[in-house]
Amino acid sequence: MKIFPYALMLSGLLAWGPAASVAQSVSYDRILHSQSEPQSWLTYGGSYSSQQYSSLKQINRENISSLKVAWIYQPSKAVSNLEASPIVADGVMYITEPPSTVTALDLRTGLKLWSWSPVLPEHVVSIGLYATSRGVAILGDTVFIGTADSHLVALDAKNGAVRWDVHVADNAMGYAMTGPPLAIKDEVIIGSAGSEAAVRGFLDAYDAKTGKRLWRFWTTPRPGEPGAETWGVGASESAGATTWNNGSYDPELNLVYWGTGNPAPDFNDDERPGDNLYTCSVIALDADTGQLKWYFQFSPHEDHDWDSDEPAVLFNATIDGKPRKLLGFANRNGFYYVLDRATGKFIAGQPFVKETWAKGLDATGRPIPEPNQEPTLGAGTLVYPSITGGVDWTSPSYSPQTGLFYVSVHETGAYFIKGQGKIEPGPPKGIVGGGGIRALAGEQSYGAIRALEATTGKLRWQFKLMAPAWVPVLTTAGGLVFSGSDEGNFFALDASTGKPLWQFYMGHAARSNPISYEVDGKQYIFETAGNAYIAFTLP
Amino acid sequence: MLSAGHANSWRVSGGRIMTAIRCLWIAAFIILLCGLTPNRAAASGPTRQGAPAANPSSSDVDQGKQSFEARCSTCHGLDGGGAMGPNIQAIPMRLGAAVVAGVIKNGMSGGMPSFAGQLDDSQIQQVIAYLLTLTHKDSGTVTGDPAKGKEVYDGSGCATCHIISGQGSGAGPELTKVGQLRGPGYLKTTLLYPGSDLPQTRVFLESGGMLEYMFVHIITKDGHTFDGTRASEDSFRIVIQDVSGQFHSFQKSDLREFNKEPGKSVMPSFKGKLTDTQIDDLVAYLASLKGDQ
Numbered sequence: 067m068k069i070f071p072y073a074l075m076l077s078g079l080l081a082w083g084p085a086a087s088v089a090q091s092v093s094y095d096r097i098l099h100s101q102s103e104p105q106s107w108l109t110y111g112g113s114y115s116s117q118q119y120s121s122l123k124q125i126n127r128e129n130i131s132s133l134k135v136a137w138i139y140q141p142s143k144a145v146s147n148l149e150a151s152p153i154v155a156d157g158v159m160y161i162t163e164p165p166s167t168v169t170a171l172d173l174r175t176g177l178k179l180w181s182w183s184p185v186l187p188e189h190v191v192s193i194g195l196y197a198t199s200r201g202v203a204i205l206g207d208t209v210f211i212g213t214a215d216s217h218l219v220a221l222d223a224k225n226g227a228v229r230w231d232v233h234v235a236d237n238a239m240g241y242a243m244t245g246p247p248l249a250i251k252d253e254v255i256i257g258s259a260g261s262e263a264a265v266r267g268f269l270d271a272y273d274a275k276t277g278k279r280l281w282r283f284w285t286t287p288r289p290g291e292p293g294a295e296t297w298g299v300g301a302s303e304s305a306g307a308t309t310w311n312n313g314s315y316d317p318e319l320n321l322v323y324w325g326t327g328n329p330a331p332d333f334n335d336d337e338r339p340g341d342n343l344y345t346c347s348v349i350a351l352d353a354d355t356g357q358l359k360w361y362f363q364f365s366p367h368e369d370h371d372w373d374s375d376e377p378a379v380l381f382n383a384t385i386d387g388k389p390r391k392l393l394g395f396a397n398r399n400g401f402y403y404v405l406d407r408a409t410g411k412f413i414a415g416q417p418f419v420k421e422t423w424a425k426g427l428d429a430t431g432r433p434i435p436e437p438n439q440e441p442t443l444g445a446g447t448l449v450y451p452s453i454t455g456g457v458d459w460t461s462p463s464y465s466p467q468t469g470l471f472y473v474s475v476h477e478t479g480a481y482f483i484k485g486q487g488k489i490e491p492g493p494p495k496g497i498v499g500g501g502g503i504r505a506l507a508g509e510q511s512y513g514a515i516r517a518l519e520a521t522t523g524k525l526r527w528q529f530k531l532m533a534p535a536w537v538p539v540l541t542t543a544g545g546l547v548f549s550g551s552d553e554g555n556f557f558a559l560d561a562s563t564g565k566p567l568w569q570f571y572m573g574h575a576a577r578s579n580p581i582s583y584e585v586d587g588k589q590y591i592f593e594t595a596g597n598a599y600i601a602f603t604l605p
Numbered sequence: 606m607l608s609a610g611h612a613n614s615w616r617v618s619g620g621r622i623m624t625a626i627r628c629l630w631i632a633a634f635i636i637l638l639c640g641l642t643p644n645r646a647a648a649s650g651p652t653r654q655g656a657p658a659a660n661p662s663s664s665d666v667d668q669g670k671q672s673f674e675a676r677c678s679t680c681h682g683l684d685g686g687g688a689m690g691p692n693i694q695a696i697p698m699r700l701g702a703a704v705v706a707g708v709i710k711n712g713m714s715g716g717m718p719s720f721a722g723q724l725d726d727s728q729i730q731q732v733i734a735y736l737l738t739l740t741h742k743d744s745g746t747v748t749g750d751p752a753k754g755k756e757v758y759d760g761s762g763c764a765t766c767h768i769i770s771g772q773g774s775g776a777g778p779e780l781t782k783v784g785q786l787r788g789p790g791y792l793k794t795t796l797l798y799p800g801s802d803l804p805q806t807r808v809f810l811e812s813g814g815m816l817e818y819m820f821v822h823i824i825t826k827d828g829h830t831f832d833g834t835r836a837s838e839d840s841f842r843i844v845i846q847d848v849s850g851q852f853h854s855f856q857k858s859d860l861r862e863f864n865k866e867p868g869k870s871v872m873p874s875f876k877g878k879l880t881d882t883q884i885d886d887l888v889a890y891l892a893s894l895k896g897d898q
Binding site for chain 2: 195555
């Protein structure tokens, strides 16, 4: 009689042993070599290269049709706009619940282990954005989150206890954090949103152990500083270029790559003549000092709200017989760019959606503007792409298996209208937009998943979607592309052909990075929708 | 999978109809609760009098426009027609000021932030007053006889598609309060040219905008033809509602033809079918429908 329960316990232990040793910690070295542990998902984009690629292939073209829901987690309090990429390490999944709650889930069951929420002010200022979180970073045994009121908080990964809490920027002025931090070496890098509140953008690095600020790079200059001349003579304020998403990192070059947002006011450029550095750019900073090594401005003197806050995708490829370290960027302005990531030099680029504002790119990658494409008073100017851009912030994916760059695109234009736009001192009273847009009526817009040749931007295939979708992309070594529709579909396409192989109706649009990980020898695919965090696996 | 059974269409079984009706009732009840409770609360309080959305001055509308452009236009466009977020032009007219005020104040799923602390109650009412001016109402003047108009309504088959105070069937829009929502000029235009200003949506996409009213013509791969209005659609499937109110759902990959016909309505034009007098009487009847019991 006594043997029987014992046997049960033993078999239970065999089946339900710890998924991994909880004593492990996520060292910098582990994140550096994340490709060697595909069972984990250690950064926002899966690796420092932000490729949104998993080398797991248990789920593949042949068996994808039987993919099923394994578990669903829903927060006790209804939340919306789940935009976080989970971090998966050592049997635990770390998610965020908007606006700024961090929750740890048991990877195998989806059961909640702990949860932490900051005490937010009664009215969090969120101008030009909604208070959400795109997730945490992990380093050692600490997870880090940027909060809606612009604090960077370090939590014990085992129980959510606060290690330190740094007030990074003044939320009352419009600074708000939505992007995930990036943890490298012994530092945590984070930016902030707030361009529509006309804040001055920056990127910060903090000591991971103490929270002490190590460096700050202001993304717009003050008079007398380099780049001030690109804001016109006498321009005393240079606002915008906020850094509200995640960046990438090349350890060999020791460079951090981060996208920057629009100048303020968005649509009225009267008081900011010039290129307005370093708005709508990708900046490459020395990881130790925060010094600017190079920048590439996609949209000089931008006035259509085409931020460049999508994570930069790092990949290596051979061009003209030479191996190159490259950076791929499907920009909100409608052009796909390939840059040399050591120097920032332009290599190739072409539109990946319909665009009407530029004749093309010159030899340096600078756009050759079409005339009369600026926002105008009254009825406005019809320009493609719309304010939503060819793609906004949602991560694209690069598959080393196919050499293709996959992006969920918006095919739509809009009437851009210029209005009053003057930056007033003091706390913002509303959006400092200086105009706005009118959408095209009817169903003239659509979305698509497009596969581009990563080194050229040439279209290889597309899978059309009914509406422009705001859904990131994942590719896997199983030859699959995962993404979603704004109508609520989550689907898998053949990475080589774009043929749809599987779809699941989640009932609400996905917004988070789809990710993949492995537990108990089984590969999982993970996505969010509405109020639900959903893990999929094979039966 | 969806297109099982005869002609690739999914016929709603009796049990499912009951479930669907129950769901609709529950939804309607929730909407009523959302819509009525604040009204009732407001009715007994001092704030109802002079509430801008109910009785706006032109300065209220101007203030509302300014607030809308400063706070709302990035997502909803300068004219409410959508930008990063959905088209909301017709929402206040359809849902009422109280519901919309609640949404502005508290936010909602899908990225709509709470504006509590940024806009006070009267500013919110001003925004709603402005939004209400975006809806095409066209007051016009009533020239016909509402009592005769009711006879025209009853004799023209209108009740096969419309419901008034619970009477009729429901494939078309309910008309119980149509006189409160639309002016006589608008009603007349619609009777003559039903596709002239088709309503926007029934399905509210999270951020891809709204599904507009859409006439759809479908031929399945096995040769069956369906016409109707779109009830719902995603990138892989579509559900249409035929003129009898029946729903049919399809996998798009199972269709041989799938044509959307924007600007076409399933409602027939009454131009030439009714006399000018009958049209005017019908307009007078519809304009008299204010939802009173």
